[in-house]
Amino acid sequence: DTEVTQTPKHLVMGMTNKKSLKCEQHMGHRAMYWYKQKAKKPPELMFVYSYEKLSINESVPSRFSPECPNSSLLNLHLHALQPEDSALYLCASSQGPEGLGGELFFGEGSRLTVL
Amino acid sequence: KNQVEQSPQSLIILEGKNCTLQCNYTVSPFSNLRWYKQDTGRGPVSLTIMTFSENTKSNGRYTATLDADTKQSSLHITASQLSDSASYICVVSPGSGGSYIPTFGRGTSLIVHP
Numbered sequence: 014d015t016e017v018t019q020t021p022k023h024l025v026m027g028m029t030n031k032k033s034l035k036c037e038q039h040m041g042h043r044a045m046y047w048y049k050q051k052a053k054k055p056p057e058l059m060f061v062y063s064y065e066k067l068s069i070n071e072s073v074p075s076r077f078s079p080e081c082p083n084s085s086l087l088n089l090h091l092h093a094l095q096p097e098d099s100a101l102y103l104c105a106s107s108q109g110p111e112g113l114g115g116e117l118f119f120g121e122g123s124r125l126t127v128l
Numbered sequence: 129k130n131q132v133e134q135s136p137q138s139l140i141i142l143e144g145k146n147c148t149l150q151c152n153y154t155v156s157p158f159s160n161l162r163w164y165k166q167d168t169g170r171g172p173v174s175l176t177i178m179t180f181s182e183n184t185k186s187n188g189r190y191t192a193t194l195d196a197d198t199k200q201s202s203l204h205i206t207a208s209q210l211s212d213s214a215s216y217i218c219v220v221s222p223g224s225g226g227s228y229i230p231t232f233g234r235g236t237s238l239i240v241h242p
Contacts, residue, residue, distance in 0.1 A: 017171075055217055055232040056172070069229065103171055116162065117219070117230065119171030 019104050019120035027128050028094060034123045036087040036104030045087040046117065047079060048103040056103055062087060094127045101125075130155040132220050132233035140239045145208055149236045151201040151218035159223040163192055163203045166215045166235070175203070175216075208240045 017038045026032050036045065044063050048056035061069035062081040070079075076098075078090040087104055101122045107115035132153045141147050153161065160179045164172035176185050178194040178201060185192050189212075191204045205212055218233040 019171075053215075053237070055234050058229060061229070101169065105171075115221070116174055116177060117172075119164075119173070121171045122169070124169065 017104055017106055017118050017120035019102075019123050021123060022121065023124045023126075025126045025128065026091065026094065028096075030094075031090070031092045033091065034089040034102055034104075034125070036089075036120055037085055038106040038118070039085055040106065040108075040118065041084075042106035042108050042118070043084065044107045044115070045081065046105040046107075047077075047087070047089050048105060048119075050101045050103055050122070060089075091125075094125075096127050099125055099127045130220070130222065130231045132218055132231050134216075134218050134233035134236050136236060137234070138237040138239070140241060141208055143208060143210055143240050143242050147205050147208060147238065149203045149205075149216050149218075149238070151203070151220075151233055153199050153201070153218070153220045153231070153233075155220040155222050155231050157223035158196065158199075159221045161192075161194060161201050162219045162221070162230075163190070163201075164217045164219060166217060168214070172217055205238075208238075210240050210242060213238060213240045 020035045047059040050056045058071050059073045060079045065081045076093045080088040103122045104120040105117040135150045162177045163175045166172040175190050176187050176192040180196050189206045194201045215235040215237050217235040219230045221230045
């Protein structure tokens with residue numbers, strides 16, 4: 014199984030809502046990532062988890078809150094978002110300690126629209 | 129600062145034609161370079177990986193080259209198909225001693241017309 018599964022595929026939320034994006038992988042990878050991608054731009058790194066611990070936060074606003082309940086799951090909790098947060102949110106995983114030089118396996122993404 | 133530059137930004141070709149995409153990087157130390165294909169609205173999928181000692185690698189109609197001395201890579205697509213229409217992203221990973229986070233290029237948007 015070489016899949017990274019993300020749910021939901023599409024999410025529409027208001028600025029006062031609380032929602033969560035979920036990501037799951039069963040490849041035994043120990044590094045998991047959240048990326049944000051705007052149209053016609055490359056993915057931008059948000060967070061990296063290594064061995065279930067947050068190792069990188071790329072100065073992401075606190076309205077985005079990541080969580081790694083176990084080695085297979087990664088969540089992104091959303092609260093009080095702004096319309097400019099609308100984007101494709103990609104989850105990825107890789108082998109080894111903090112994914113050093115490793116291939117990133119991406120999920121299909123969650124398309125988020127903030128009204 | 130680690131950087132990855134891709135050219136052209138966009139490319140339109142006719143079905144059946146060949147094309148070549150370019151990637152220049154300044155990532156150091158270097159570990160590997162990957163080309164990803166990303167269909168609109170979907171996650172990127174890896175096409176090839178090149179390490180320091182490799183010059184050429186093929187995956188079906190995709191052939192990647194790497195010149196580690198000039199820090200350049202290319203992705204050649206042979207006999208293009210409509211399904212090749214996508215964004216192609218060059219991603220360079222650093223080796224030990226540097227930041228371990230891969231650096232993404234801005235991508236080349238390829239459109240294949242019938």
